[in-house]
Amino acid sequence: DIQMTQSPSTLSASVGDRVTITCRASQSISRWLAWYQQKPGKAPKLLIYETSTLQSGVPSRFSGSGSGTEFTLTISRLQPDDFATYYCQHYKSPTFGQGTKVEIK
């Protein structure tokens, strides 16, 4: 089975900061990767699919990149609404990444 490893597990940042979250695969997964945002008590929300395609309605400050085994989610200028937990998901893995909690510094 392909293992997905997210880092960091927690990230402290301030409004306006540029934030990068990394997801690494144990073997190449081409571009079959999605990113989700989850706030407490809410369902995950799809942000990006196929590595870099922004889901409709998602602000352009979110972007995704990568291929093969290393992928990143970048928030260009962190907004108050962005403090949440973020998960990566490889399409062919039934489990999502362990999550990265973005908290206020």
Add this chain to the structure above:
Amino acid sequence: QVQLQEWGPGLVKPSQTLSLTCTVSGGSIGSGGHYWSWIRQHPGKGPELIGYIYYSGTTYYNPSFKSRVTIAVDTSKNQLSLRLTSLTAADTALYYCARGLSYGSGSYYPDYWGQGILVTVSS
């Protein structure tokens, strides 16, 4: 915009069977193009796909659940259902239904989720 709503018992006894239903609005299961799934999440952990189904009845199940799970659709009611047998405390989790896309067996990502239902397995 598609909306999904899960419903069912919040408390189930060990060894019993969990039955959940998800009602879809704003979209038709029978129109095809999307796959409909059940996903669960333990507190503080990442989500875990249980399985998904196409309107035709084609299913994929996570091997971790394969012997215990059944997912079905009722296109006339625009609903999907989950049946999970032989419950243990480890099955206590938040259960979501979701719509998504598939690129072949075992390849799936959800794009819209229900709000989830907490299921506790306890005597």
